[in-house]
Amino acid sequence: MMAGWGIRAATGLAFALAAIVPSAAQDPIKIGEMNSYKAIPAFLEPYSKGMELAVEEVNAAGGVLGRPLEVVARDDGANPGDAVRTAEELVAREGVDLLAGTFLSNVGLAVAEYAKQRKVFFLASEPLSDKLTWENGNRYTFRLRPSTYMQVAMLMDAVEASGAKRWALVYPNYEYGTSAAETFKQLLKERVPDAEIVTEQAPPLRKIDAGAVVQALADSRPDGIFNALFAGDLAQFVREGQTRGLFDEMAVVSLITGEPEYLNPLGGDTPTGWAVTGYPWYGIDTPEHDAFLSAYQEMFDDNPYLGSVVGYSTIKAIAAGIEKAGTTDTEALVDAFKGLTVETPFGDVTFREIDHQSTMGAYVGSLDLVDGEGRMVDFRYVSGEEVMPSDEMVRELRPAD
Known part of the structure; x- marks a missing residue:
């Protein structure tokens, strides 16, 4: 890529990242x-555009502070070890001022530990993953999106309203999925004390045997399903479940299924009536989102995805944090982010000290064709503030910085 472009990508990335900075900067x-650009393109191509x-x-x-922003992007290989090596390359060889990004929870946790050790x-x-800001939280790591705990909590009204008492769980067998499942079990016990878990199915990420999973769920005879699958695993599960009638007369609550990255590929196979978290860009009517939507459509001749909002808000948060700190010094930036408020397409969000x-939230609704x-x-829209755990709960889980 030519010198002076605001985002510089690693060789081999399959898409262009090309915001131009002032020539005199x-x-x-x-x-x-x-x-994980190559592994999760449905989310991360829109993210890069954002x-x-x-x-x-x-x-x-x-x-910011009279200096242009430049993003040096790298693929982390969707692997914790590769991500740590990538982080070290960015810090030691590229001389970056800070780190951002990651998608998979296990990868994010590995980079958070690197940031703690290297004080970046x-x-x-x-x-x-809840661990990112709780059990494994550290002084140098902040998180933008609402955690698994927060998003599961957003769905608990629908769980209670469904009247279902026999719940089956299906989730990918890695940090995000297990975290979501544990939170669901915890909150289900609090909200519906006489409910029971009749089965848990945890297929390997991106390696689901949808037929076997659907059969196991059907055999357990649930009246409610909690789902945390996403991407290709979700599509296979939905289509197999639709074919076998698994979702007929079934209460289903499903994390992130309403995000366009995962909902659009379902097309006419979209199950109706599921309670989901997601991003209905086509129906949001707020000044902040209208401005973002217009700018995004004008620049890319495309509609935004949730990844677009996350990528956009990541850069805006970093810019606001550096502006508040008055420097890119790590310790000053950490202090500036505590209590920092940033305007995003979802309105103002604040990073809790x-x-x-x-406090970024998510949209909660139901699926239809x-x-x-x-x-x-x-x-x-459910603000993160409505579903965040109490300070007392956080103090019990999070180590002192």
Whole structure:
């Protein structure tokens, strides 16, 4: 890529990252960004576009502290070990000022530990594991998206309203999935004390045997299903379940299924009536989202995905944090992020001082078919503040910085 572009990607990435910075700008602020671009393209291609839009907006307005932003992007191989090596390359060889990104929870946890050991600022954009800001939380790591605990909590009203008492769980067998399942069991016991878990199915990530999973669920005779599968695993599970009638007269609550990255590929196979968290970009009517939607569609001639919002908000948060700190010094940046408020397409979000978790929320609604395509309907925005654990709970789980 030519010198002066605001986002610089590793050789071999299959998509362009090209926000231009002012030609006279010197000494860019370098953001070392790593993600599972090749493994999770449905989310991360829109994510990169969201970053690109934000970098262009920030640099067009004069940059941060009079300096342009530059994103140095790398693929982390969807592997914790590779991600740590990538982080070290970005810090030691590229001389980045801070780290950001990651998608998979196990990868995010590995980079968070690296940030702690190396005393490097790290904004985890996407990983949802509760451990990131609780058990494994540290001074140098902050998280943008609502955690598994927060998103499961958003669905508990639907769980209680369903009247279901025999629950089956299906989730990918890695950190995000197991974290979501444990939270669901905890909150189910609190909200529906006489409910029971009749089976748990935890297929390996991206290696689901959908027929066997659906059969095991059917054999357990549940009246409710909690699902945390996503991407290709979700599509296979849905289609096999639809074929066998698993979801007929079944209460289903499902994490992140309403995100366009995972909902769009289902098309006419979209199951109706599921309670989900997601991003109904087509129905949000707020000034912040309208401005983002217009700018995104104009720049890319495409509609946004949740990844677009996350990438955009990641850059905006970093810019606001550096502006508040008045420097890229790590310790000053950490202190600036505590209590930092940032405007995002979902409105203002604040990074809590106690656990470094932002108050970004998510939309909660139900699935339906509209003109043959899956859509979220009857949705509302749930702020992270409504579903965050108490300070007392956080203090019990999180080590002192």
